[in-house]
Amino acid sequence: MAGSVTTNLSNSWLAEVLSAGHCFLPPQSGVAVTANTTTAVTLGSATPGIAVGMAVTGTNVPANCVVSNISAATATSLTISQATTGACSSMTFTGDVFKIALISSTLAGNVAYGAGGVGSLTTNYGSGSGTPTQANLGTDEQSGTGTYSTGGLALVPAAIAQTNPINSAAVGYSTTIQWTGATINTAGAMIYNTTTRLTAAAAPQNNRVAGVFAFSGSVVSGTLTLTQPTQDGHTGLMRLSPN
Amino acid sequence: MRMNVLCTSHGKHSDDKLAYAMAADLVENAANLTGQDALDMRKLENQLGEMLAPHFRKLANRENDGLVKNGHDHLFQPLHAHPEHAAEIEAEVMKLYEASPFCHTMDKEVATANVHNVVHKWVRDAQHMHRDWFAGHGMIGHHIDLVKHPDHDPNHEHVRRWFDLHQAPSYDAHRKALHEHAAGERIA
Numbered sequence: 001m002a003g004s005v006t007t008n009l010s011n012s013w014l015a016e017v018l019s020a021g022h023c024f025l026p027p028q029s030g031v032a033v034t035a036n037t038t039t040a041v042t043l044g045s046a047t048p049g050i051a052v053g054m055a056v057t058g059t060n061v062p063a064n065c066v067v068s069n070i071s072a073a074t075a076t077s078l079t080i081s082q083a084t085t086g087a088c089s090s091m092t093f094t095g096d097v098f099k100i101a102l103i104s105s106t107l108a109g110n111v112a113y114g115a116g117g118v119g120s121l122t123t124n125y126g127s128g129s130g131t132p133t134q135a136n137l138g139t140d141e142q143s144g145t146g147t148y149s150t151g152g153l154a155l156v157p158a159a160i161a162q163t164n165p166i167n168s169a170a171v172g173y174s175t176t177i178q179w180t181g182a183t184i185n186t187a188g189a190m191i192y193n194t195t196t197r198l199t200a201a202a203a204p205q206n207n208r209v210a211g212v213f214a215f216s217g218s219v220v221s222g223t224l225t226l227t228q229p230t231q232d233g234h235t236g237l238m239r240l241s242p243n
Numbered sequence: 244m245r246m247n248v249l250c251t252s253h254g255k256h257s258d259d260k261l262a263y264a265m266a267a268d269l270v271e272n273a274a275n276l277t278g279q280d281a282l283d284m285r286k287l288e289n290q291l292g293e294m295l296a297p298h299f300r301k302l303a304n305r306e307n308d309g310l311v312k313n314g315h316d317h318l319f320q321p322l323h324a325h326p327e328h329a330a331e332i333e334a335e336v337m338k339l340y341e342a343s344p345f346c347h348t349m350d351k352e353v354a355t356a357n358v359h360n361v362v363h364k365w366v367r368d369a370q371h372m373h374r375d376w377f378a379g380h381g382m383i384g385h386h387i388d389l390v391k392h393p394d395h396d397p398n399h400e401h402v403r404r405w406f407d408l409h410q411a412p413s414y415d416a417h418r419k420a421l422h423e424h425a426a427g428e429r430i431a
Binding site: 147153 | 264371
């Protein structure tokens with residue numbers, strides 16, 4: 001059965017947003033810090049936009065290290081989950097890593113479907129339930145070509161925008177969503193969160209679908225660019241808005 | 244939440260295509276207008292496109308010159324839009340906007356912020372396109388006039404870092420690449 005794509009955010013994503021299930025904070029890169037064989041970190045200056053649970057990267061920072069506590073008493077003290085193995089003068093704090101994967105125009109399933117049937121878990125809106133993941137896309141993903149590789153492109157969140165109107169909040173990405181030297185025929189794209197942040201009744205607990213976006217485009221050994229809508233309360237890709 | 248798609252077979256987006264696509268992004272309300280307003284908005288869009296095309300040519304020349312001169316090291320230029328060039332484009336966009344019949348329809352502060360965001364998005368994306376063609380395929384040049392860079396090495400450290408950053412195979416690879424790009428330090 002041929003399928004189609006409909007733009008929508010998944011039901012599970014709506015619930016997860018209200019359950020600390022997604023961190024859309026942009027990375028804080030190369031932050032000046034003082035730390036030496038300790039979990040205590042002193043920031044060089046007060047730095048808004050760091051949250052408990054964000055990943056920590058830097059010289060002498062062990063793998064899988066995260067922010068475990070933020071001092072309520074000072075603006076520049078926080079604790080990380082593992083002691084640095086030596087001196088560290090610069091750290092990067094990273095929120096969740098989202099990815100965008102292209103959906104093939106020859107999709108067999110129906111990623112627009114929401115209440116059962118083929119591909120029902122893929123977007124899960126309308127009356128659908130469950131927690132769809134990128135794995136549900138399966139063979140309906142665009143095959144690797146040019147700079148497009150299976151799983152798609154990592155997205156770096158931009159700062160949350162509160163504009164047009166001011167009583168809204170919209171998510172956007174600072175990443176250039178573009179593939180070159182590629183032969184692609186696509187019907188849309190899926191944005192999903194690669195970070196494991198919530199427990200679940202069953203695996204997998206990562207690659208949770210945020211939304212699916214319908215469009216069409218094809219290139220032959222060329223350049224395909226997706227231009228995001230203006231990041232505001234009216235048109236932002238993912239937004240909380242009174243409109 | 245509509246994604247706009249830009250497609251070009253057999254090569255890079257041309258300077259003209261980028262210019263008119265960016266102009267359409269700047270005046271995205273044009274399709275909703277009727278009568279004289281629609282005509283005036285289309286005129287503004289065309290003026291913007293004509294003004295922007297030489298800027299994308301200039302941008303392409305700068306990127307290609309950098310790749311020819313610095314090779315793989317050019318991939319480690321800042322990821323954000325070239326600040327002086329973006330400011331120059333912003334000023335010219337605002338000049339055309341203020342000379343148009345729409346200059347009083349929007350608060351200047353809001354219009355300036357919108358223009359800033361759109362200009363930076365398109366300049367950054369265009370820079371990225373030229374670097375991506377080099378990183379992924381070793382090609383430099385304009386549109387379909389592409390030639391192979393003689394020193395391109397797909398296994399060069401900076402090429403691998405470029406794809407760790409932009410086509411991250413894993414969460415760890417991505418955040419490590421982010422840190423290394425921002426801090427200029429290597430993590431073992």
